[in-house]
Structures are given as structure tokens and as C-alpha cells.
Amino acid sequence: xxxxxxxxxxxxxxxxxxxxxxxxxxxxxxxxxxxxxxxxxxxxxxxxxxxxxxxxxxxxxxxxxxxxxxxxxxxxxxxxxxxxxxxxxxxxxxxxxxxxxxxxxxxxxxxxxxxxxxxxxxxxxxxxxxxxxxxxxxxxxxxxxxxxxxxxxxxxxxxxxxxxxxxxxxxxxxxxxxxxxxxxxxxxxxxxxxxxxxxxxxxxxxxxxxxxxxxxxxxxxxxxxxxxxxxxxxxxxxxxxxxxxxxxxxxxxxxxxxxxxxxxxxxxxxxxxxxxxxxxxxxxxxxxxxxxxxxxxxxxxxxxxxxxxxxxxxxxxxxxxxxxxxxxxxxxxxxxxxxxxxxxxxxxxxxxxxxxxxxxxxxxxxxxxxxxxxxxxxxxxxxxxxxxxxxxxxxxxxxxxxxxxxxxxxxxxxxxxxxxxxxxxxxxxxxxxxxxxxxxxxxxxxxxxxxxxxxxxxxxxxxxxxxxxxxxxxxxxxxxxxxxxxxxxxxxxxxxxxxxxxxxxxxxxxxxxxxxxxxxxxxxxxxxxxxxxxxxxxxxxxxxxxxxxxxxxxxxxxxxxxxxxxxxxxxxxxxxxxxxxxxxxxxxxxxxxxxxxxxxxxxxxxxxxxxxxxxxxx
Numbered sequence: 009x010x011x012x013x014x015x016x017x018x019x020x021x022x023x024x025x026x027x028x029x030x031x032x033x034x035x036x037x038x039x040x041x042x043x044x045x046x047x048x049x050x051x052x053x054x055x056x057x058x059x060x061x062x063x064x065x066x067x068x069x070x071x072x073x074x075x076x077x078x079x080x081x082x083x084x085x086x087x088x089x090x091x092x093x094x095x096x097x098x099x100x101x102x103x104x105x106x107x108x109x110x111x112x113x114x115x116x117x118x119x120x121x122x123x124x125x126x127x128x129x130x131x132x133x134x135x136x137x138x139x140x141x142x143x144x145x146x147x148x149x150x151x152x153x154x155x156x157x158x159x160x161x162x163x164x165x166x167x168x169x170x171x172x173x174x175x176x177x178x179x180x181x182x183x184x185x186x187x188x189x190x191x192x193x194x195x196x197x198x199x200x201x202x203x204x205x206x207x208x209x210x211x212x213x214x215x216x217x218x219x220x221x222x223x224x225x226x227x228x229x230x231x232x233x234x235x236x237x238x239x240x241x242x243x244x245x246x247x248x249x250x251x252x253x254x255x256x257x258x259x260x261x262x263x264x265x266x267x268x269x270x271x272x273x274x275x276x277x278x279x280x281x282x283x284x285x286x287x288x289x290x291x292x293x294x295x296x297x298x299x300x301x302x303x304x305x306x307x308x309x310x311x312x313x314x315x316x317x318x319x320x321x322x323x324x325x326x327x328x329x330x331x332x333x334x335x336x337x338x339x340x341x342x343x344x345x346x347x348x349x350x351x352x353x354x355x356x357x358x359x360x361x362x363x364x365x366x367x368x369x370x371x372x373x374x375x376x377x378x379x380x381x382x383x384x385x386x387x388x389x390x391x392x393x394x395x396x397x398x399x400x401x402x403x404x405x406x407x408x409x410x411x412x413x414x415x416x417x418x419x420x421x422x423x424x425x426x427x428x429x430x431x432x433x434x435x436x437x438x439x440x441x442x443x444x445x446x447x448x449x450x451x452x453x454x455x456x457x458x459x460x461x462x463x464x465x466x467x468x469x470x471x472x473x474x475x476x477x478x479x480x481x482x483x484x485x486x487x488x489x490x491x492x493x494x495x496x497x498x499x500x501x502x503x504x505x506x507x508x509x510x511x512x513x514x515x516x517x518x519x520x521x522x523x524x525x526x527x528x529x530x531x532x533x534x535x536x537x538x539x540x541x542x543x544x545x546x547x548x549x550x551x552x553x554x555x556x557x558x559x560x561x562x563x564x565x566x567x568x569x570x571x572x573x574x575x576x577x578x579x580x581x582x583x584x585x586x587x588x589x590x591x592x593x594x595x596x597x598x599x600x601x602x603x604x605x606x607x608x609x610x611x612x613x614x615x616x617x618x619x620x621x622x623x624x625x626x
Contacts, residue, residue, distance in 0.1 A: 021202040024195075032191040034409070051166040051173070052425075054110070057101040058163035061117070062156055064094040068128070069152045075132060076140040084132065094121070101162060107169045110162065117158040124151040170426060178435060213241045220248060225369075229256035240281055247276035283361070283382040286368070287331050294377060303361075303382065306354050326350050327380060330365045334378040341365040349385050360386045414443045466512060466592050470505040470616035473538040473545050479510070480517035480536060488525055488534060495521075497536040505616035506545040512589045513613070517549070519582035520609050524551035527607075544595065544612040556601040564599060586611070 067090040075083035098117060105111045127147050134140060213235045220233035229252050235245040254272040274295065277284055283300035285293060296304075304323070333341045341364060343349075349360040361382040368377035419425060421436045428436065477497045488495040517536075524534045528551045537548040556564060560571050565587045587597045590611045601607040 021199040024199065026195075028195045029188070029192045033188055051106065051170045053104050054101055054106070054166040055163060055170070057097045057104070058159050058166070060097045061094055061101070061159045062163075064090040064097065065152065065155055065159065068094065069148070072128065072131060072144055072148050076137075076144050078137055087128070087132070091125070107165050110165050113158060113161045113165060117155060117162065120151065120155045120158055124148070124155055127151060167426065174420070174425065174432075178432075181439065213237070213245065217241065217245050217248065220245075220252075224248075224252055224255075229253075240279075243279050244276070247272075247279045251276050280381065282384050285327070285380045285382075287335070287378045287380065289335065289375065289377055291328075291331060291335060300382070303352070303354075323350065323352060326363055330363045330380050331378050334365045334367045334380075335375065337375060340367065350382075358386075359384060414440065417443060466509045466589075468507045468509050468593060471508055471510055473504060473506050473547070476506070476508065476510065476513055476517070476547070477536050477538055479514060480521060483514070483518065484521045484525065487522075491525060491528075492530045493525060493528055493532050493534060495525075495534040495536075504540060504545060506613040507616050508593060508613050512593075516586040516589055516611065517547075519586045520549040523582065523609075524549055524553065524607070527551065528553035540615070541612065544614055546610055546612045548608055548610045550606065550608045552606045555603045555605055555607050556599070557603055561599060561601060565597065583609075 068087050071083040071087035071090070073083075074080075074086065098114075098121065102114050102118070105114060131140070131143055131148055134143065216235055217233045220231050223231040231252055232249045233245040235242045251272050277286070277295060277297045280297055281299065283303045284297045285300050286295040288294045330341045343362050343364065349362045352359050352361060362385045363380060363382055365378055365380045367375045368379060370376040417436055417440045420428065421433065421440060474497075481495060481497050485495055521534065521536075528534060532552040534552075535548075535550045537550065539546055556571060564571070565583050590597045590613070594614050595612040597609070597611040599607060599609045
């Protein structure tokens with residue numbers, strides 16, 4: 009297996025872990041939704057039927073009294089209508105037998121109702137008004153009470169069953185949460201351990217090769233890098249060994265052997281599967297391998313066909329930037345991640361190349377040139393896109409069942425499904441808060457997916473900086489006061505307008521102020537400032553909290569990063585999304601913090617005066 013295949017294999021366990029966690033989460037949420045639906049479909053229908061039977065029965069009983077009071081026409085109309093309704097609801101109950109003992113209770117209602125109907129028909133058939141009242145209290149009224157009691161029994165059976173099933177649903181929710189947590193921990197642990205093992209196996213040959221290169225640099229030309237296998241690193245090691253042998257021969261040979269050593273060095277460069285270019289100290293090309301020649305030729309050909317020559321110009325710009333980084337003494341150039349990969353549209357397909365560069369030193373330790381390698385990361389980039397699509401799909405699939413779960417919990421807390429005890433209420437309110445937290449995580453994941461896919465749009469227009477500050481203060485003042493924090497905006501020394509999308513910038517402020525409220529102790533102060541800096545408007549959110557340790561500040565704006573020991577909640581995406589939104593406006597974001605002295609997170613937006621009358625960006 010080649011090196012690219014091994015790198016891809018090392019990432020597979022993490023993807024499988026994400027899939028497993030997603031499947032378990034979806035199954036758990038589906039089970040909870042089915043449990044709640046069970047209560048409504050099995051018992052709630054019977055509860056309604058019993059209540060409606062009691063109501064119709066009371067109307068029939070009232071009709072009998074009307075008949076005894078010589079209001080016969082009204083009595084017969086009312087009795088006929090509500091006898092039909094009673095029959096319909098009784099049939100609903102008889103067709104929805106779900107609990108032990110409920111069938112006997114329904115049969116008892118049916119038997120008593122049949123007897124009652126016969127007596128009622130005989131009652132309505134009498135013509136002597138004087139005997140009607142006596143007949144009602146002797147025959148009908150006792151039967152009415154029996155039927156009502158029987159209907160109450162059906163009602164109580166189903167209400168008790170609803171309470172019992174609600175308790176079972178609560179236990180199921182706790183079990184599902186524990187299962188999801190254990191599955192997530194196990195999957196993450198497996199993914200990390202497996203990936204770490206694969207990574208160590210990949211890095212070990214590089215370490216051996218690095219040690220061999222170090223000894224060669226010290227003048228030991230008899231060194232050998234002993235690496236087994238047939239991948240790129242093993243072939244490179246073999247070429248290195250050949251080069252070391254030729255250098256050793258050169259040191260003890262004639263000029264003819266020097267030419268042979270040069271050819272071996274060229275062969276070593278050709279062994280690289282990725283485009284490799286060697287520059288002199290002056291910046292001119294000294295040598296390149298065949299993949300580099302083919303790439304530059306294809307890029308130049310496509311660029312010349314393009315009216316603006318964009319492909320060729322973009323590739324040349326990246327190569328010049330990386331080369332100058334090394335030749336200016338800034339050390340090796342190492343990309344931060346796949347987001348720096350350069351897309352090159354070749355004739356057959358588009359490829360992605362990640363630039364790397366290392367300096368070439370002479371015997372005195374001075375920089376004598378630079379080697380630039382364009383690593384082909386097309387497969388890794390596509391795998392990263394698949395991973396992002398998976399996260400977006402899982403988050404999108406979470407949204408519908410999560411909404412149903414939130415609605416079910418809300419209905420329970422509002423007493424729709426019956427009264428709750430104090431303990432049940434506390435548990436349901438805690439569950440509702442956790443659902444809200446999970447909803448925020450899903451929203452952040454969906455925002456991340458939109459940003460990475462390039463579907464987020466910025467509708468920028470000129471807007472007063474003070475208006476942005478006031479909107480942010482109004483939205484978060486209640487939350488701050490609830491935690492007994494002071495939040496204020498300092499008097500603005502400028503009346504400039506910034507070019508911004510108010511809705512997107514409100515999301516940026518929400519993330520920054522929300523973090524400030526979360527990590528500032530009671531009695532603390534949060535300040536919002538705005539001022540002009542270098543032709544832009546700079547906004548600062550300053551808190552008096554615990555601050556951020558220096559060793560974590562460089563990673564605070566990365567995806568899924570959370571400072572160790574920070575409060576639970578969120579997915580570590582808020583600052584990343586905020587930074588992407590600010591940069592989409594043409595601004596920058598950063599922070600200044602000292603542990604124990606609070607934190608100042610700032611961002612900039614273009615001035616409207618520097619951008620004409622504003623505009624629309626996407």
C-alpha cells in the first residue's frame with residue numbers, strides 16, 4: 009500500500025466512530041419518540057372516549073328530567089342526539105382495548121348501557137306525567153350512576169396507564185442517554201487508539217530517515233536508512249541509501265564519479281511521486297522532477313487558454329510565496345491544514361496540492377536554496393469533504409426527531425398529558441434544557457456545513473457601529489442580569505458606519521457575549537467597545553473573567569476546540585463560525601488575554617467611507 013493509502017486508512021476509524029455515534033443517537037431518539045407516541049395512541053384516545061361518554065350520559069339523564077317535567081319534544085331530541093354520541097364513543101373504547109382489565113370494564117359499560125336504554129325507552133313511552141318523576145328516581149337514576157361509575161373506571165385505568173408509561177419513557181430516556189455517552193466514549197477511544205497506532209507506524213520510517221539524514225549532514229556518508237516495505241518512504245529510503253553510497257564514493261573518487269553522484273541525486277528527486285522543485289538562493293529553478301514538469305506544463309497550457317491566465321497565475325503565486333518564506337530565513341514552510349490546498353483544474357480533472365518547503369543548507373549552515381514539494385492531497389481533500397457532508401447529514405437528521413422530542417417534553421411540562429409531580433417537573437425541565445443545548449449544537453453544525461460548502465451569503469450594507477452595539481446589548485442584557493453581571497457599551501468616540509450584514513454580525517456578537525457571560529463570575533463586568541483602527545471599525549468584547557491560558561490561545565478559533573477544563577455545553581464551533589463570518593466581511597478576528605485578568609476578543613469590519621456606499625457580498 010502506498011503512503012496516501014495508509015494516510016487514508018488512518019482516518020477511517022474516526023469516520024466509523026462518527027457513523028456509530030450517529031446511528032446510536034438516531035436510534036435512541038427514535039425509541040423515545042415511539043414511546044411518547046405510544047402513550048398518545050393507546051391511552052389518550054380511551055381517556056377522551058370515557059370523558060365524552062360521561063358527558064353524553066349526563067345529557068341523556070337531563071333529557072329524562074326534561075321529559076318528566078312535561079318538556080317532551082326537547083327531551084326526545086336531546087336524548088336521541090346524545091344516545092348516538094354515547095354509542096359512538098363506546099364503540100371507540102371497545103376498539104381501543106390496551107390495558108389489563110379494560111375489556112371487562114368496557115363490557116360492564118356496554119351491559120349497563122343496554123339495560124339503561126331499555127328502561128329509557130319504556131320511560132319515554134309512558135303518557136301519565138304523574139308517575140314519570142317516581143319512575144325516573146326508582147329506575148333510571150340508579151342506572152345512570154352505575155354507568156357513570158363504570159365509565160370512570162375506564163377513565164382511571166387509562167390515566168393510570170399513561171402515568172406508568174410516562175415513567176417508563178423517563179427511564180428509557182436515561183438509559184438512552186447513558187448508552188449514547190458510553191457508545192461515544194468507546195467509539196472515540198477506539199478511533200483515537202487505532203489512528204494513533206497507524207500514525208506511529210507511518211511516522212516511524214520518517215524518524216529513521218530523519219536520523220539518517222542528520223548523520224549524512226554531519227559527514228557520515230556510510231549511513232543507511234533501513235526501512236522495510238515498498239511504499240514511497242521505503243523507496244525514498246532506498247534512494248537515499250544509494251545517494252549516500254554515491255557520495256561516499258565521490259569523496260574518495262575522481263570527477264567522473266561526481267557526475268554519477270549527481271545522477272543519483274536526480275534519481276532520488278525523481279522517486280518522489282509528488283511534484284518537487286528545487287530553487288537556488290536567488291529564487292531561480294535549479295531542478296525539478298517529472299511530476300513537477302508535467303503539472304507546470306498543464307497548468308501553463310490551461311492558463312494560456314483562460315482569458316485571465318488565472319490557473320497559471322494562482323499556482324505561480326503560491327510557489328513564489330512558499331519559496332520566499334524559506335529563502336527569507338523564516339524556516340521550513342508547513343501548511344496548517346487541508347484548507348491551504350491549492351486547486352488546479354487540469355485537462356482531465358481537478359487536483360488539490362498542499363505546498364511544503366524546506367531550506368537547503370551549505371556546510372557552513374547558511375541557506376543555499378529551497379525545496380518545494382506540492383503534495384497531492386486530492387483523495388484526502390475528498391475524504392474531508394465526505395466527513396463534512398456526514399456531519400451535516402447527521403445534524404440535519406437530528407433536527408426533526410429533536411424537534412419532536414422538544415415538543416413532547418414541552419407538552420408534558422405544560423400539563424397537557426396530565427398533572428406532574430414536583431420531581432417529574434424538575435426532571436422534564438432539565439430534559440428541556442438539555443434539548444435546547446443539543447439544538448444549539450445541531451444549529452452550529454449546520455452553520456459549519458453551510459460555511460464549508462460556501463453556501464453562506466453576506467448581505468452587507470452601511471450600518472452605524474453604535475446600532476450594532478445597542479442591538480447586541482439589548483439581546484443579552486437579560487441573560488447577564490440573570491447571572492448578576494454588569495454589561496455596558498462604552499461611549500463611542502466615532503459616528504462611522506461599518507459595512508456589515510446585521511443578522512450575521514448579530515450572530516458574531518451572540519457567540520462572543522455568550523462566552524463572556526459563561527466564563528465571567530458573578531459581579532463581573534462585560535464591556536462592548538467600538539473604535540476606528542487603520543481604516544476599519546474595531547469592535548471589542550471585554551470581560552473580567554478567568555482569561556485564556558497562553559498555550560491555548562493559538563487554537564481558540566479552530567473547529568471543535570474547547571479549552572480543557574471549560575464549562576460543558578456547545579460543540580466548540582462558535583468562535584470558528586464567528587471568525588469565518590467576519591472574514592467573509594473582509595475583516596479579521598483575534599484576542600488578547602492573560603490568565604486571571606479577563607479576555608478581550610475583537611474583530612474588525614470595513615468602514616463604509618472606505619467602500620463607497622456599501623455593497624452586497626456573497
